[in-house]
Amino acid sequence: MSDQGFYVGVDAGSSATKCAVIDWHGNLVGCSAVPSGFDYAVASERCLEEALGEAVITWDAVEGSISTGYGREHVKFAGRYLTEITCHARGARQWNPDIRTIVDIGGQDTKVIRINDHGQLVDYRMNAKCAAGTGTFLESIALKLGMSLTALDSLAMESTAKTTINSYCTVFASTEVLERIKAGDPAPDIAMGLFRSIASRTFEMMTSPGQGRVAGTGGVVAYCRSMVRALGELLQDEVIIPPAPQFAGAYGAALEAKERGCGIRAREGAESC
Amino acid sequence: MPTMKRVEIKAHQHLKEMLRLYFDDLEAASHDAGRRVAWCTSVGPCEILAAFGFAVFFPENHGAMLGAKKMAAELIPYAVGAGYSAETCSYMNCDIGSALTGRSPLTDVYGMAGPPTPDLLVYNTNQCREVQDWFGWFSRKHDAPSLGIMPPRCLGAVTKDHIAFVKHELELLIQKIESQFGVTMDHSKLEESVALSSRASTLWREVLDTAQHQPAAISFWDGLIQMSPVILMRGSQTAIDYYELLLAEMQQRVADGVGAVPGERWRLYWDGMPVWPRIRDLSEKFQELRTVIAASTYCNSWAFEPYEGGDPLEWMARTSLEIFINRDEEYKQQFLTEMIQQFSIDGAIFHNARTCPNNTNSRFGMVERLRQSLDIPVLVIDGDLSDARFFSTAQTMTNVEAFIEQLEERRR
Numbered sequence: 001m002s003d004q005g006f007y008v009g010v011d012a013g014s015s016a017t018k019c020a021v022i023d024w025h026g027n028l029v030g031c032s033a034v035p036s037g038f039d040y041a042v043a044s045e046r047c048l049e050e051a052l053g054e055a056v057i058t059w060d061a062v063e064g065s066i067s068t069g070y071g072r073e074h075v076k077f078a079g080r081y082l083t084e085i086t087c088h089a090r091g092a093r094q095w096n097p098d099i100r101t102i103v104d105i106g107g108q109d110t111k112v113i114r115i116n117d118h119g120q121l122v123d124y125r126m127n128a129k130c131a132a133g134t135g136t137f138l139e140s141i142a143l144k145l146g147m148s149l150t151a152l153d154s155l156a157m158e159s160t161a162k163t164t165i166n167s168y169c170t171v172f173a174s175t176e177v178l179e180r181i182k183a184g185d186p187a188p189d190i191a192m193g194l195f196r197s198i199a200s201r202t203f204e205m206m207t208s209p210g211q212g213r214v215a216g217t218g219g220v221v222a223y224c225r226s227m228v229r230a231l232g233e234l235l236q237d238e239v240i241i242p243p244a245p246q247f248a249g250a251y252g253a254a255l256e257a258k259e260r261g262c263g264i265r266a267r268e269g270a271e272s273c
Numbered sequence: 274m275p276t277m278k279r280v281e282i283k284a285h286q287h288l289k290e291m292l293r294l295y296f297d298d299l300e301a302a303s304h305d306a307g308r309r310v311a312w313c314t315s316v317g318p319c320e321i322l323a324a325f326g327f328a329v330f331f332p333e334n335h336g337a338m339l340g341a342k343k344m345a346a347e348l349i350p351y352a353v354g355a356g357y358s359a360e361t362c363s364y365m366n367c368d369i370g371s372a373l374t375g376r377s378p379l380t381d382v383y384g385m386a387g388p389p390t391p392d393l394l395v396y397n398t399n400q401c402r403e404v405q406d407w408f409g410w411f412s413r414k415h416d417a418p419s420l421g422i423m424p425p426r427c428l429g430a431v432t433k434d435h436i437a438f439v440k441h442e443l444e445l446l447i448q449k450i451e452s453q454f455g456v457t458m459d460h461s462k463l464e465e466s467v468a469l470s471s472r473a474s475t476l477w478r479e480v481l482d483t484a485q486h487q488p489a490a491i492s493f494w495d496g497l498i499q500m501s502p503v504i505l506m507r508g509s510q511t512a513i514d515y516y517e518l519l520l521a522e523m524q525q526r527v528a529d530g531v532g533a534v535p536g537e538r539w540r541l542y543w544d545g546m547p548v549w550p551r552i553r554d555l556s557e558k559f560q561e562l563r564t565v566i567a568a569s570t571y572c573n574s575w576a577f578e579p580y581e582g583g584d585p586l587e588w589m590a591r592t593s594l595e596i597f598i599n600r601d602e603e604y605k606q607q608f609l610t611e612m613i614q615q616f617s618i619d620g621a622i623f624h625n626a627r628t629c630p631n632n633t634n635s636r637f638g639m640v641e642r643l644r645q646s647l648d649i650p651v652l653v654i655d656g657d658l659s660d661a662r663f664f665s666t667a668q669t670m671t672n673v674e675a676f677i678e679q680l681e682e683r684r685r
Contacts, residue, residue, distance in 0.1 A: 085675035
């Protein structure tokens with residue numbers, strides 16, 4: 001490990017691929033997110049290039065790299081890969097040492113990760129494999145309502161009622177939305193109900209709510225204030241949102257690369273860790 | 274990550290031949306007017322059937338084969354169309370779908386026309402009630418009697434009264450078979466069959482126990498294949514001969530320090546059913562992670578307490594009642610605790626099988642209780658025994674990798 005090198009973390013997620021560059025002090029100096037598309041290898045290369053550009057460094061200055069996310073095995077330049085569970089926990093903990101639970105709501109799945117006072121992974125849970133409780137649930141219903149996810153979020157923030165959408169299944173939830181529209185419920189309340197539905201699914205996955213602070217990471221939390229609001233209502237506590245919630249996994253991967261002394265797969269003489 | 278080559282089990286060649294002979298005999302029996310075929314549940318009273326001289330077929334084995342051959346998605350819709358819920362036993366639904374379509378791996382693998390037509394079906398609801406409904410469908414299809422025993426379930430202590438009750442059920446079963454087919458059971462043959470069953474079962478337990486050694490000589494994935502004789506050939510000398518051979522090989526592995534997983538780093542426990550359609554994917558993933566599944570509830574389901582003479586029906590009644598799946602939560606927790614300690618387990622995986630609630634133990638707080646009492650990580654994966662539509666490979670692999678990362682972090 002050099003005392004002047006840079007480290008790269010790549011989170012190849014189901015919807016977006018994110019890249020984070022950190023300096024030898026662990027400071028986030030560059031990041032980028034691109035759609036994952038059909039090819040994680042291509043997305044990760046493009047993302048890397050943009051993040052290096054933001055950090056104003058070249059690839060030669062990078063000492064090590066770790067990939068994470070569903071496409072982690074396809075990131076060709078990474079020295080090794082780790083799961084997003086380890087990486088999100090590491091990233092969030094670096095930003096706020098008081099965090100004990102990380103709620104990561106992504107496009108493909110939702111994870112609840114618990115860490116102890118030493119920052120060690122204690123427990124984690126992922127949603128069952130259907131879309132309910134994930135970003136895809138929201139995107140799917142927003143699409144059906146003919147609006148973007150950010151528009152749905154803005155609408156929900158106008159709500160003052162305690163409306164909830166109860167159905168677990170994405171298809172049934174859509175039907176429930178239609179029933180509420182027919183019943184004349186205000187649109188903001190219906191929209192907020194959708195976010196509460198996800199918060200409720202997430203809350204079920206918490207083995208010990210109330211023990212330590214909760215942080216939210218992932219794209220949904222990054223772009224939807226209503227999601228943070230719904231989680232806060234259930235937890236009866238303010239949810240910590242790190243400076244770059246969508247990049248928590250990539251940031252954590254970069255930190256792990258630095259701490260583990262991971263090399264770069266494509267570089268001659270470098271060793272994987 | 275580079276993966277080291279797995280050590281093959283030499284005895285397995287004998288097993289393949291034994292299985293071929295077993296299925297050849299079933300096929301022959303189904304075409305022989307002088308012989309009768311009985312279907313039996315996997316922990317059913319097969320010793321009684323052997324004493325009557327039936328050739329015994331185990332439909333759960335067929336269900337597992339259909340799952341392992343990834344045929345569930347094409348067959349289950351036929352069972353659902355016939356009125357059976359897609360959320361109930363996928364073994365049953367696969368088997369019904371197989372009968373409705375005439376598609377079976379028994380044809381490709383063993384050259385059979387399909388499962389042998391039953392003259393009799395005998396179930397034991399000590400494992401679940403679904404077997405009764407499963408056999409009911411085939412009973413109606415083949416116009417063959419479906420008989421069974423229904424032991425009291427979810428037991429803590431097994432009492433003399435429980436044993437007497439089930440023994441009486443077994444006696445009634447014998448009477449019904451005698452009356453139905455106009456034959457008399459040879460009691461000396463029953464005693465012989467029980468003695469052979471018990472010996473095979475004891476040897477099977479000894480084989481599994483070689484995984485207590487580090488590195489473990491045999492893994493769960495090997496066990497899923499190697500357990501065939503204790504299910505299909507229980508009550509025969511063939512099973513005993515095979516397990517003596519296998520045990521010697523495993524003991525030699527222990528002596529030589531050879532493990533089922535080269536470079537073993539982690540030792541896990543598996544509770545619940547296997548995910549038959551993803552056995553290869555999962556075993557390769559664990560091997561890549563240098564992790565051995567050293568013990569499991571499932572493979573131990575056929576490790577009965579030994580028969581030491583006396584009334585064979587009493588032994589059958591007792592083993593029927595004492596099996597893990599038929600016990601209460603307290604017993605199960607104690608059993609799991611002892612297994613985890615005896616096999617030096619680092620962490621446990623519970624398979625939440627969507628269509629098999631009776632063989633899933635993560636639904637009534639067991640996971641949290643074990644986490645707290647043993648201070649080990651416990652992972653729950655969602656899936657199914659045969660229906661891969663309830664299983665997400667990517668999500669499960671992430672879960673498994675994260676689990677190993679969690680173990681590494683604890684050791685760091």
